[in-house]
Amino acid sequence: xxxxxxxxxxxxxxxxxxxxxxxxxxxAFEKDARGVNLRAxxxxxxxxxxxxxxxxxxxxxxxxxMFAKGTEIVLMLRPCEIRAYVELQKLSQMEREGIxxxxxDCFGAVxxxxxxxxxxxxxxxxxxxxxDFTHGxxxxxxxxxxxxxxGDAGVRVDKEGGLWLCPYTEKxxxxxxxxxxxxxxxxxxxxxxxxxxxxxEQFNTDMAAFSQDFSKCILCKNCKAMCPVCYCVDCxxxxxxxxxxxxxxxxxxxxAGSTDLPQGKELFxxxxxxxxxxxxxxxxxxxxxxxxxxxxxxxxxxxSERLQGLFSYLPGRSLDETLPYVTFLEEELxxxxx
Amino acid sequence: xxxxxxxxxxxxxxxxxSYCTFKASEMAGSLRMKYxxxxxLIQVPxxxxxxxxxxxxxxxxGADGVFVAGCHPGDCHxxxxxxxxxxKVAALKEMFDAFGMKERLRLFWVSAxxxxxxVDKVTAMYxxxxxxxxxxxxx
Numbered sequence: 001x002x003x004x005x006x007x008x009x010x011x012x013x014x015x016x017x018x019x020x021x022x023x024x025x026x027x028a029f030e031k032d033a034r035g036v037n038l039r040a041x042x043x044x045x046x047x048x049x050x051x052x053x054x055x056x057x058x059x060x061x062x063x064x065x066m067f068a069k070g071t072e073i074v075l076m077l078r079p080c081e082i083r084a085y086v087e088l089q090k091l092s093q094m095e096r097e098g099i100x101x102x103x104x105d106c107f108g109a110v111x112x113x114x115x116x117x118x119x120x121x122x123x124x125x126x127x128x129x130x131x132d133f134t135h136g137x138x139x140x141x142x143x144x145x146x147x148x149x150x151g152d153a154g155v156r157v158d159k160e161g162g163l164w165l166c167p168y169t170e171k172x173x174x175x176x177x178x179x180x181x182x183x184x185x186x187x188x189x190x191x192x193x194x195x196x197x198x199x200x201e202q203f204n205t206d207m208a209a210f211s212q213d214f215s216k217c218i219l220c221k222n223c224k225a226m227c228p229v230c231y232c233v234d235c236x237x238x239x240x241x242x243x244x245x246x247x248x249x250x251x252x253x254x255x256a257g258s259t260d261l262p263q264g265k266e267l268f269x270x271x272x273x274x275x276x277x278x279x280x281x282x283x284x285x286x287x288x289x290x291x292x293x294x295x296x297x298x299x300x301x302x303x304s305e306r307l308q309g310l311f312s313y314l315p316g317r318s319l320d321e322t323l324p325y326v327t328f329l330e331e332e333l334x335x336x337x338x
Numbered sequence: 339x340x341x342x343x344x345x346x347x348x349x350x351x352x353x354x355x356s357y358c359t360f361k362a363s364e365m366a367g368s369l370r371m372k373y374x375x376x377x378x379l380i381q382v383p384x385x386x387x388x389x390x391x392x393x394x395x396x397x398x399x400g401a402d403g404v405f406v407a408g409c410h411p412g413d414c415h416x417x418x419x420x421x422x423x424x425x426k427v428a429a430l431k432e433m434f435d436a437f438g439m440k441e442r443l444r445l446f447w448v449s450a451x452x453x454x455x456x457v458d459k460v461t462a463m464y465x466x467x468x469x470x471x472x473x474x475x476x477x
Binding site for chain 2: 202203204205206207210236242256264266267270271273274275277278302303306307310311324325326328329330332333336337338
């Protein structure tokens with residue numbers, strides 16, 4: 001892979017050059033006394049952190065429905081966030097031209113909820129983190145693509161800890177020209193391991209276990225709100241059709257008999273599970289947002305990997321791949337028919 | 339109370355394409371063919387109108403089985419609707435498989451002329467689901 005050898009200093013320098021234009025913005029992580037947080041930079045960049053050891057939400061959420069023309073926005077985020085961004089692009093949920101997506105090699109993260117663990121707040125310390133990563137989030141432990149190989153360009157880390165900037169598209173080439181550094185050939189093996197194949201054992205469960213796990217659900221719909229790819233403005237679950245409340249609930253109970261409350265926990269999660277099945281990047285933002293500690297990632301990721309496997313689809317891999325549900329082959333799935 | 343176990347009849351919801359399967363069911367009626375009364379048909383303009391959410395809702399609200407029926411591949415009134423149906427239903431079947439209830443969802447291709455095929459498919463499904471239900475395998 002062709003890339004440019006850069007350093008933290010030359011990245012900051014290049015980004016500052018980019019931000020001189022006041023129509024240019026940068027969405028990246030910032031490190032300060034409070035820890036590492038997401039920040040939209042304008043004008044100049046200070047305290048930039050390429051890595052973020054704590055996962056709180058998927059940052060692609062904040063670029064959804066960003067249709068402003070004339071601005072140039074650079075995203076320097078984790079691979080899972082860039083993959084969600086690519087999926088949102090496919091779904092026409094944002095401006096296509098003005099955004100340059102740069103994925104940065106990821107070494108996994110700890111949960112923002114996990115206060116018991118000594119989350120390494122030092123971003124630099126993170127490089128060696130994944131090796132003995134016992135407190136990691138479930139989603140990160142089972143991540144299928146933690147290399148910065150998605151989007152327009154990637155920031156890669158080689159085995160010695162040196163940084164490389166690799167452009168993948170024309171937009172990425174333009175972005176890479178901002179930075180000083182010698183161009184060269186990167187090693188085939190970088191620090192994060194390659195894409196891991198889907199689990200050999202397919203995810204399997206049953207309705208009893210599912211009911212048990214989701215019985216704590218209070219239907220706050222935080223998982224829906226924080227999911228980067230759950231994008232419908234007019235959601236199916238707004239209104240009384242699927243999740244009846246008040247009089248609609250009363251009528252339903254009178255008609256159909258006794259029911260668990262809140263009504264429709266399983267319905268809500270099963271339908272959402274199907275609706276995000278092809279676009280789910282498995283980032284675990286839903287679990288992060290759940291106040292009840294339901295193991296959402298296990299189910300959503302397990303199911304979506306099975307369903308994506310059906311069409312050999314990896315969400316966010318490339319903008320040229322079409323979403324499986326909006327395309328078809330004439331000769332396929334012969335065994336689907338009964 | 340009664341020692342004898344009462345046999346339960348399943349409820350099956352069918353989403354039938356108005357251009358083919360629904361016509362076939364009407365033809366079955368006019369030919370006086372019989373199919374089980376637990377089968378409730380819902381007419382849809384095309385089988386691809388069926389959002390998998392409908393199927394999940396039907397199952398969670400008490401249906402013992404659901405089938406989606408449309409025209410044979412290539413014969414869709416809207417040219418390619420049933421190819422999308424096939425992808426969606428195949429994916430939903432995979433999901434149901436993970437939850438151990440694969441047998442509760444079926445996909446049929448029945449053209450407007452195939453009244454006999456419609457009755458056979460629906461009756462076979464009804465009997466299988468009935469067996470499962472009485473063995474306590476469905477909710």
